[in-house]
Amino acid sequence: MTRLSGYLLPTEREPPADAEAVSHKLMVRAGLIRQVGAGLWSWLPAGWRVHQRAVGIVREEIDAIGAQEMLMPVMHPAEVWRRTGRYGIDELFKLQDRRGADLVLAMTHEEIVTLHVAQVVRSYRDLPFVLYHFSIKERDEPRPRAGVLRTREFIMKDSYSFDRDLEGLHASYDRHFDAYARIFERCGLEWYACESDVGMMGGFGAHEFMAPCAAGENEVALADGYAANVEVASADAQPVELPAPRDAPEPVETPGMTTVEQVSGALGVPPGALLKAFPVVVDGRGLVMTVVRGDHRVNEVKLRNALGAEFRPARPEEVAESIGPGGFIGPVGTDVPILLDDAVAPGGYVTGANEADRHLRGVEPERDFAFERADVRRVEAGDTVGGRAIRLEAAIEVGNIFKLGTRFSEPLGATYLDEAGAEQPIWMGSYGIGPARIAAAAVEQSADEAGIAWPRALAPFDVELVVLGKEGSDERAAADGLYDELTSLGLDVLYDDRDAGPGDKFADAELLGCPLRLTLGRRGLEAGELEVQLRRGREKRTVPLDGAAEAVAELWRAVP
């Protein structure tokens, strides 16, 4: 029984002044969420229904692959996190209890779930299995943003697979991949899976499930049959026309020209005919000069992976001391090791001369400087993969799956005895999904000028019934009856029985965005008709009042 007259659905005509993202504006305006602090949000009743619908779909599909639901606490002793070396993570909230014992608030639950498994699993006969829970995650994000798209506290479904070997892990991973595909499909999202960075945790492979939308924080490189986070994407660069070769590098005066644009403009060569130096200080190795084409940019994730170590950009004084004046540095005549990007084809380039106000032209890799090769540049729109041009698209990460390997089982002693009685580490995978992001992504993808147009599976209610007519009128009586019939057919109905004008009711209904809006007023009652608006596209049609409930149920089943 959901009558709007008694339901907390505080809609707003205006979005919050500082909101940018569509989902942020609309979810607040529609009365779904309210802000408590930076990255901290309450879900109001209608919003929580959406969230729980997403949760329900996730639960069904994860149950369907044989995973077992449980619940683990949000607050953990710091000790476990120290053991896995994750206590130092900046995003980890740390606190103390009254006795001064260190505690953390969980970002995820690898530590705790592995601890349990370490205590319980003895034999290969106990494996494999998958555990999961829905629980609150806490992350001290440097910058929460965009409503519920990036928050400091959120609910996540995280599952963990436990297998005896890598082969088993692959199988568990594949099952999750398929389950995730079904989940996002059922949620009515536009989505794709893409290769992603395995990060500092190492690991044996990872995918991110991306929902394209303007407010997305990730950039994805897409081509036919190819999808990868730009963090890891590789592609063939667009060729660049190089000037005629020279026998040796030749100095050229470039007073005050410290940018690629200035130099390429002054020398009349394309930016891609320059080499750009990006000096970094690598942990345990010192200064390294990364060199990419002038029209390319260094991708720091790829660079970190190529170096196999953390690094930081070199400070200006370090550059000045060891290489040359800022803005004029280059790979020729320096003893700093050079890491040359794969996209730099053979030929003569313009580079810094390591002297103020001077560049060199006709610089050829190999002939003029020694180097190591690696793919460290960020892909650009128009690059190709297998001959197909890629485009870059913003997307929000709605799920991720990760082959952990033995990253957690080893430090926490999660082992089993194999058939030969030998102790072996358990192979793990971890798999996350954020229902709040599913909801926000659905809003981002479906919204129009009138508000939200929920996919059927996520809508807070299946239909919204708008009655136009005072209490005690015939319209009301008819609407009351229709409401009961719809409910008895199993539909979730929001009944707008408020004493408000039609404009208010229509506007609110379209803002909230249930798939079907039913309107019953005097006009329709006299004609024996019920108006049905399909929210997506806002197309209106009528069905006979006689048998209207069944007709509505049928329309609802056909809606996307």
Add this chain to the structure above:
RNA sequence: CGGGGAGUGGCGCAGCCUGGUAGCGCAUCCGGCUGGGGGCCGGAAGGUCGCAGGUUCAAAUCCUGUCUCCCCGACCA
């Protein structure tokens, strides 16, 4: 962490420069009209101007400090 912006009634804003009775639209409450796209008339309630300190006869307004929030970037296993 760097840069930029903002805190004035539930929401959106003006007022601040040039100190002197705190204002507008929407929403809310009461009465009436209206009843198929945020309608109309009349009446009413609601604000320690983020917080602390200072200057002044007098501070939303000037000064200092502080907290919070937002945006861009960095960052985000």
